[in-house]
Amino acid sequence: MEPNPPDPCDPPSPHRLAPPPHPLALLRQATAARRAAGLGRRLDARRPGPGGPVDLASNDYLGLSRDKRLADAAVTAAREWGTGSTGSRLVTGTTQLHERLEHDLARFTGAGAALVFSSGYLANLAAVATLGTVLAAPHRASGPGVLVVSDAANHASLIDACRLSRARVEVTPHADVGAVERALAARTEPAALVVSDTVFSVTGDLAPVTGLHRAARAHQALLVLDEAHALGVLGPGGRGVAAAAGIAGEPDVIRTLTLSKSLGGQGGAVAGPTEVIETLVDAGRAFIFDTGLAPPSAGAALAALEILDGDPGLGPRAQANARRLADMAAGLGFDVSPPAAAVVRLMFGEPAAALDAQRLCADHGVRVGCFRPPSVPPGQACLRLTARANLTENDFAAAFRTLGAVRDHVRITA
Numbered sequence: 198m199e200p201n202p203p204d205p206c207d208p209p210s211p212h213r214l215a216p217p218p219h220p221l222a223l224l225r226q227a228t229a230a231r232r233a234a235g236l237g238r239r240l241d242a243r244r245p246g247p248g249g250p251v252d253l254a255s256n257d258y259l260g261l262s263r264d265k266r267l268a269d270a271a272v273t274a275a276r277e278w279g280t281g282s283t284g285s286r287l288v289t290g291t292t293q294l295h296e297r298l299e300h301d302l303a304r305f306t307g308a309g310a311a312l313v314f315s316s317g318y319l320a321n322l323a324a325v326a327t328l329g330t331v332l333a334a335p336h337r338a339s340g341p342g343v344l345v346v347s348d349a350a351n352h353a354s355l356i357d358a359c360r361l362s363r364a365r366v367e368v369t370p371h372a373d374v375g376a377v378e379r380a381l382a383a384r385t386e387p388a389a390l391v392v393s394d395t396v397f398s399v400t401g402d403l404a405p406v407t408g409l410h411r412a413a414r415a416h417q418a419l420l421v422l423d424e425a426h427a428l429g430v431l432g433p434g435g436r437g438v439a440a441a442a443g444i445a446g447e448p449d450v451i452r453t454l455t456l457s458k459s460l461g462g463q464g465g466a467v468a469g470p471t472e473v474i475e476t477l478v479d480a481g482r483a484f485i486f487d488t489g490l491a492p493p494s495a496g497a498a499l500a501a502l503e504i505l506d507g508d509p510g511l512g513p514r515a516q517a518n519a520r521r522l523a524d525m526a527a528g529l530g531f532d533v534s535p536p537a538a539a540v541v542r543l544m545f546g547e548p549a550a551a552l553d554a555q556r557l558c559a560d561h562g563v564r565v566g567c568f569r570p571p572s573v574p575p576g577q578a579c580l581r582l583t584a585r586a587n588l589t590e591n592d593f594a595a596a597f598r599t600l601g602a603v604r605d606h607v608r609i610t611a
């Protein structure tokens with residue numbers, strides 16, 4: 198029998214359309230578009246040894262990443278426990294070194310307990326996603342069960358953690374306690390989390406933690422504070438913003454930490470009430486399904502905590518150096534706000550201007566961070582300068598020369 202002739206009203210058969218572009222061709226197009234918009238990124242490998250650019254970009258706030266005591270502790274740990282942890286924490290990835298580190302982190306931060314992760318990113322994913330899903334479980338049939346209230350300037354790892362929590366997420370304007378309070382008061386979900394950086398990673402300002410805690414407590418919510426940029430720099434002896442605010446050991450306060458900034462190594466942790474830590478051990482997917490922190494990193498972090506215990510002046514030195522950098526930049530006419538910790542933001546506005554400024558800094562032998570969308574909102578591209586406790590007079594002189602050249606040559610559009 199003859200097949201029916203095609204009906205002109207039928208949609209064209211997908212088989213007769215031109216084949217779609219190859220996925221790699223689509224990726225090339227997207228990359229070209231990002232680069233044209235000044236949003237391309239590239240890796241810039243550091244060289245070993247002294248004589249490289251002046252570092253005003255790293256998160257090595259206390260200058261510990263090259264401290265011999267940390268290197269020795271890492272080597273000793275590698276010899277004693279191996280270069281890798283060999284498995285996930287619940288199988289073979291927990292050594293006595295991990296236990297010691299968790300004990301010392303809990304003591305240092307004044308928390309009931311602590312749990313170590315292979316990165317701060319994973320610590321955030323575990324804390325927010327696990328609490329969100331576990332607290333929602335009894336109510337799942339009738340809706341999300343949990344509200345997560347998240348500051349608009351929170352770090353990407355907290356944003357991703359909110360997405361994974363499967364909770365209803367309400368993003369509140371930056372550092373706005375009133376908005377947090379209203380979101381909590383209006384909620385229909387039985388449980389809630391309030392989530393915030395304590396020192397914001399790009400803007401460098403402080404979260405209103407006392408107000409956030411008051412709001413969280415008034416509405417029976419848990420407060421999750423990311424102390425990544427505060428640990429080692431702010432609070433008594435570098436114990437962070439929650440410790441400075443006197444809420445470190447409170448039963449509704451959970452802190453997430455990174456071992457890879459002030460502590461000069463690699464890894465992350467959650468510090469909080471034992472109920473929270475037990476929940477993460479039982480149900481935290483980012484904890485359970487990840488290889489444990491490598492022993493050399495655990496050893497280095499233990500050595501860093503010992504150094505911090507013995508030298509409470511390290512954090513204040515990093516802060517003072519940040520203020521000096523900010524004053525210098527303000528004196529040269531940059532748009533800069535007073536830093537709360539060691540992060541100094543210089544506003545540029547458009548990505549191309551910030552990128553030009555970063556290149557000029559590199560040409561002058563100074564490495565700075567450049568933040569463009571999507572890391573910051575559109576129109577808020579900036580340079581991010583970070584101070585270290587061990588910046589030298591030569592470093593400051595290089596910063597002054599370089600920022601002067603940037604001011605003379607780059608059009609600031611902010």
Ligand SMILES: Cc1ncc(COP(=O)(O)O)c(C=O)c1O
Nearest residue numbers: 316317318352398425455457464
């Ligand atoms: C605020 C904040 N939280 C968490 C992280 C993630 O920590 P880690 O680098 O240890 O994964 C970062 C890292 O840049 C950060 O800035």
